[in-house]
Amino acid sequence: MQVPAPQVQSKPPARQIPYDPFVAVTHTAPLEVTETASQVPEPTSTAAPVPTPAWVTRGPDSVEVPILLYHRIGVSPINSRYYVSPDKFEEQMRLLRQWGYHSISMELLVEAIVYGAPLPPRPIVITFDDGNRDTYDTAFPIMREYGYTGVLYIIGKYMGAPFYMDKTEILEMVGSGWEIGSHGMTHQDLLLLEEEGQQYELRESRRFLKDELGVTILSFSYPYGSMDAGLARSVSDAGYLAAVGTISSPTIQDADHLFHMRRKEIDGQQGLDSFSNFLPWQGEED
Numbered sequence: 062m063q064v065p066a067p068q069v070q071s072k073p074p075a076r077q078i079p080y081d082p083f084v085a086v087t088h089t090a091p092l093e094v095t096e097t098a099s100q101v102p103e104p105t106s107t108a109a110p111v112p113t114p115a116w117v118t119r120g121p122d123s124v125e126v127p128i129l130l131y132h133r134i135g136v137s138p139i140n141s142r143y144y145v146s147p148d149k150f151e152e153q154m155r156l157l158r159q160w161g162y163h164s165i166s167m168e169l170l171v172e173a174i175v176y177g178a179p180l181p182p183r184p185i186v187i188t189f190d191d192g193n194r195d196t197y198d199t200a201f202p203i204m205r206e207y208g209y210t211g212v213l214y215i216i217g218k219y220m221g222a223p224f225y226m227d228k229t230e231i232l233e234m235v236g237s238g239w240e241i242g243s244h245g246m247t248h249q250d251l252l253l254l255e256e257e258g259q260q261y262e263l264r265e266s267r268r269f270l271k272d273e274l275g276v277t278i279l280s281f282s283y284p285y286g287s288m289d290a291g292l293a294r295s296v297s298d299a300g301y302l303a304a305v306g307t308i309s310s311p312t313i314q315d316a317d318h319l320f321h322m323r324r325k326e327i328d329g330q331q332g333l334d335s336f337s338n339f340l341p342w343q344g345e346e347d
Contacts, residue, residue, distance in 0.1 A: 116179040123315035124173045125341055126165070128186040128305060128324040133193055134200040137329065145329040147199050153327070153336050154207045157185065161346040164209040166240045167280045171303045174316055183342045187211040188305065188324065190244055190282055192219055197230045201237075210237065214244035214282035214305075217266040220273070228273060235276060242280040243267050243301075250287045259292065263299040280304060293320035312341045 137144035145153075163181035170186055172178040187204070189196045192215040204211060213231065221227040235241060245251070245262040246269065254262065267278045279302045283292075286307030296304045297320060309325035325339050337343060 116181050118177055119180045120173040120177040121175055121316070123313050124170070124180065124184075125312055126170055126173075126180070126184045126186060126314050127312040127339065127341060128188060128314070128322060130305075130307065130324045130326045131187070131189050131196075131200065132191060132326075133195055133329075134203075135195045140330070142328045142330045145327055147203070149329065149333075150200060151203050152333055154203055154209060156333065156337060157209070157340075158207040160340070160342065160344060162340075162342075164204075164211065166210070167212050167242065167303060167305075168240060170314060170322075171279070171319070174314060174319060182346060188214060188242075188282070190214045191216055191248070192226045192231070192244070194224050194226055194230075197226045197234065201234055205237065210239050212240045212242055212280070214242045215270055216244045216248045217246040217269045219248070220270075231274060235274065241270060241274060241276050241278060242282060242305075243270055243278050244282045245284050248284045250285050251283065251292055252287045252289060259295055260299070263296060263301075267300060283307075288321060296320055309339065312339075 131145060131150075132143040133141075134145055134147060134150050136146055160183070162183045162185045164187050165180060165184045167186060167188075169178060169180070170184075173180055187209060189200065189211055192213060196213065200211070213226075213234065215231065216225075219225045220231070231241065243263075243266040246266040247262065249258070249262060251259050251262055263281065267281075270276070270278050281296050281299075281301045281304040283304060283306055288304070288306060293304065302319075303322060304320045305324045306321045307326055308321070308323050310323065312323065314322050327336065
């Protein structure tokens with residue numbers, strides 16, 4: 062498993078994952094998040110060049126890395142929770158930057174869980190489901206300003222459709238350090254499909270994205286967060302190394318949940334207090 066790392070420590074050789082990752086996987090649904098108030102410093106600083114962080118080896122077995130989930134970055138015409146306004150999104154990225162978070166890839170996170178790997182201080186994974194065009198138009202430039210990259214979970218049949226990113230736009234983001242994962246071919250609830258339909262969504266999407274984009278597809282995002290232990294095993298059998306769900310807590314990612322990593326869906330109707338409450342490290346680094 063080839064993982065770029067700006068540290069000097071060498072990467073362990075690739076090998077088979079030596080454990081059963083399905084021990085603690087259960088069929089889950091998105092959790093309701095109750096907002097609680099807290100005092101959050103007003104993030105007023107502008108982006109500055111990101112200093113080279115001191116990377117420390119973490120793992121194997123478990124690491125603390127929060128994973129964020131976004132769908133749409135824009136103004137909702139119907140006040141949908143799936144939309145985060147550009148102003149709110151930039152406020153969140155600014156707070157992450159002020160508090161010293163460093164974005165990493167799913168590939169590096171998996172390596173840390175399986176083998177142990179050097180990670181930066183306050184690592185975080187920032188993911189976007191569906192491949193909406195506003196991820197390219199709005200989220201991409203904002204994150205670039207604050208020194209962040211993310212993971213795109215693309216729906217195979219939606220690539221290039223109206224209101225979705227096309228191949229050229231996705232490849233531009235890949236060239237800037239973004240990672241690509243699969244969100245299925247047609248965004249169906251896989252638990253409602255027969256075996257043949259599940260295999261199409263899992264295997265064909267991985268093949269399609271790899272062929273179209275020329276990148277290795279290592280992780281999967283369950284449509285609607287719907288999954289169970291049998292589906293998790295099918296994801297592994299289809300060649301993925303990990304999968305993400307919609308359970309947000311705790312922020313510990315471990316080997317028992319490698320095919321159901323915990324991920325926080327960012328609700329566009331919530332404020333910065335709720336966003337910051339999820340983060341395991343608060344305030345500026347010592």
